[in-house]
Amino acid sequence: MPQLHHVQVFRIRYSDVDQMGTYYNARALEWFEWGRTELCRTLGKSYRQWEEEGVRLPVMTAHVDYQGRAQYDDELRMTTTARMDGRAKMRFDVEIVQSETAAPVCRGHTIHAITDRSGRPIRPPKWLLALMETSGNPTP
Amino acid sequence: MPQLHHVQVFRIRYSDVDQMGTYYNARALEWFEWGRTELCRTLGKSYRQWEEEGVRLPVMTAHVDYQGRAQYDDELRMTTTARMDGRAKMRFDVEIVQSETAAPVCRGHTIHAITDRSGRPIRPPKWLLALMETSGNPTP
């Protein structure tokens, strides 16, 4: 059964950190997007394949709660979870903690339209619904 | 009387745009932060001066609603508004539209702690409260 969540571990890069010595706030959204990519791969079809098949997931809403500092080279653990949000949208919840101590770094979510190449909303493809239905309790 | 909102016009750079041909979602938070910088300057004291005087405004929450596409070289108009959020936090609301047509691009807000250099919450300095009180109706 495909997993609907994905855990990945990574280190903060020099380019992620600002002069307060912690990660710059916009980086969180880049990490969230990276988490979506890796979760899709885990589900059995990479997001690149989604795009090749004509599906796009433009972000409609993004929300981040910043919970704790994280410095250059800190090792973080990011957990990404996917679910349908109604019948026509997808939602990804993300939680990032310090890898060693599990101290919270940030958490948030993004909500996505499901569209074709030109940005027009489409009904979710069957393979996508099938993936999403394989889980009894998709919330983390 | 100092303004509690600020309007700035800018063009989308090549580096802001992804392969969907619209601005990459994390860029919104970089623009929001730039708006805060320019609003603070308008208020009479640059954010760099705030920092030199020991005040930091780390982001606690960020929220973005993506409303419309915007391409490379589009001219956008961003309006940033500041207010106190309770007695110990600041809130900035941002709205970005297409400069020519006023078509919505994105809007959102950030909520900030007020801290010292080491990240410890502090009471807002008097000059900050004075700035914030000069407006009868600080909400946009």
Next chain:
Amino acid sequence: MPQLHHVQVFRIRYSDVDQMGTYYNARALEWFEWGRTELCRTLGKSYRQWEEEGVRLPVMTAHVDYQGRAQYDDELRMTTTARMDGRAKMRFDVEIVQSETAAPVCRGHTIHAITDRSGRPIRPPKWLLALMETSGNPTP
């Protein structure tokens, strides 16, 4: 007569600065690209129009010499100059200094292929050659 160089003034954003308190090294290439965009506009045809007409300028080589520090909110002055590099390539030279003191910040250049949408090299369009020939001595 169109100018083959362009001067623009801008401030360093918070997101440009790393924990050393100076601009992060990769930002220089983003600024260079922004300079190219604004220079093209000055020349009478925006780079977006170039793209719409099927011309691309992918970077073949980039070189940066880092000369001095520049902090958050420093005002910089960037001068960008264009010329043909042989018959099939373009070269942009860039110089960035502190706006107030003219202290050097960085300088460098990029060399670009001239290609069609698919990345295949093409002969420079006539309008491009005409633009480039309007200057007797295009080097800064």
Next chain:
Amino acid sequence: MPQLHHVQVFRIRYSDVDQMGTYYNARALEWFEWGRTELCRTLGKSYRQWEEEGVRLPVMTAHVDYQGRAQYDDELRMTTTARMDGRAKMRFDVEIVQSETAAPVCRGHTIHAITDRSGRPIRPPKWLLALMETSGNPTP
């Protein structure tokens, strides 16, 4: 014996790609910096530790040759090599290829001053020279 080169494999993120469908040119310098971080770790002392001991490696020169396209989600292989450049500078050479085909993506180098916290040049610490001397033939 510590290695003076390091190989790492990574995938291109959505945020790395521009509307030409290939990686944005400035990303190369971010990858190069990430390669330096991981190489230092391999050498036995992380760059974060270097910084904690008061050593900084500000970039003096960066050079990139762009050799081939690379799309979102492509898997790349980056090889980073370190050596002294004279007695007071360090040089890192980087080569990035497609992981599957070894097709060239880009290559380049950065040259770094060795300074203290305040940016003043210092003589390389003994531990650094010791690391660099362990290799008979440091060039890749």
